[in-house]
Amino acid sequence: MKLIDVGGRNNVIIADGYQEWIIDTLDPLTLDLTCDGVSSVFMNVKRASNLKIKMTVLENAGCTLLIWNNTETKVEFDETYVVEKSSYLNLAYGECNVSDTNRNSKVSLMGAGASAIIKSATLCKSKKISSITCESLAPHTVGNMENYSVVLEDGEYKMDATGKIVKGAYDSRSHQTSRALTFNEKQKATIIPQLLIDENDVEASHATSVGQIDENQMIYLQSRGLTHNQVLSLITVGYLMPIADFIENEELQQILRKEIESKVVESCSI
Structure with missing residues (x-):
């Protein structure tokens, strides 16, 4: 395990x-990160108040980064990522904690052939508020974004997801899917999908859904012997569990699966 030394700035x-x-x-805390090989990083955020991440993925390199928020107090994330020619960034966020989060994240596909999965x-x-932008600034770039959330009692979720392709970034692709699941009308969920396209020779799409679980599905699952809370837990785990497999490390995957299940059971039983 590598412990990031704290301080005003870390290169x-x-x-x-x-x-x-x-x-x-x-x-x-500000982290200046450079990836010049092929790396996978699990960043466990136990305590933070203001975390800035500046990362550059150099040409022909690749980084998979999973940021796991375990904080108990409000945290502000400010992140910028630059992906150079023929490189990739796989970036994921996992949040099962109960504290407020405000995240501003921008991924710039700077070189031809660069790609990002977010x-x-x-x-x-x-209160979980996120603004995530993936912009194509060169030809033959690919940006894919997937956001899944389950909003429980007292929760407020807002996701501003933007895919951008500038003039000259031909043969590029920008796709996004965002889904928020609520269980009653008092829970707040807002998703703002945006596609800003300034080039003709591209592919771009977005799919968004916000709403409650189908009542018939709830009735059916309860008719099979599950309690109301068990149904909530089962559906919630299904939404969140794929993030545990983001990094190909079996030990980490097992730990995250258990943590997700524990947090979901705890939250859905209140």
Whole structure:
């Protein structure tokens, strides 16, 4: 496990292979990260108040980064990612904690052939606000975004998801899917999908859904012997569990699956 030293500024060359980092400070922290190989990073955010991440994925490199928010107090994330020629960034956010989150994230596909996959899975019992942008600034780039959330009692979820393709970024693709599941009318969920396209020779799409589970499905599952809370837990786990497999590390996957199940059972039983 690699512990990121806290301080005002950290310049880190990400080593090849799999690694785990812990963020554990309430002081403002800026991480300047550079990936020049092929890396997988699990970033466990235990304590933070203001975390800034600036990452560059250099030419012909690739990074898979899973940011796992375990904070108990409100945290502000400010993130910028640059992906250079023929490189990739796989970026995911997992949030099953009960504290407020405000995230502003921007991924720039700077070089030809650059690609990004951006995913989020959120169990929302507090205020979770995210603005995520993936922009294509060169030809032959690919940006895919998937956001899934389950909003429980007292939860407020807002996702502003933007895909952008500038003039000259021909033969590029920008796709996004965002879904928010609620269980009653008092829960707040807002998704704002945007496609900003300034080039003709591209592919772009978005799919969005916000709403409650089908009442007939609830009745059917309860008729099979499940309690109301068990139904909530089962459906919620189904929404969130895929994020646990984002990094190909079996030990980590098992840990995250157990944590998701535990947090869901705890939240849905209240």
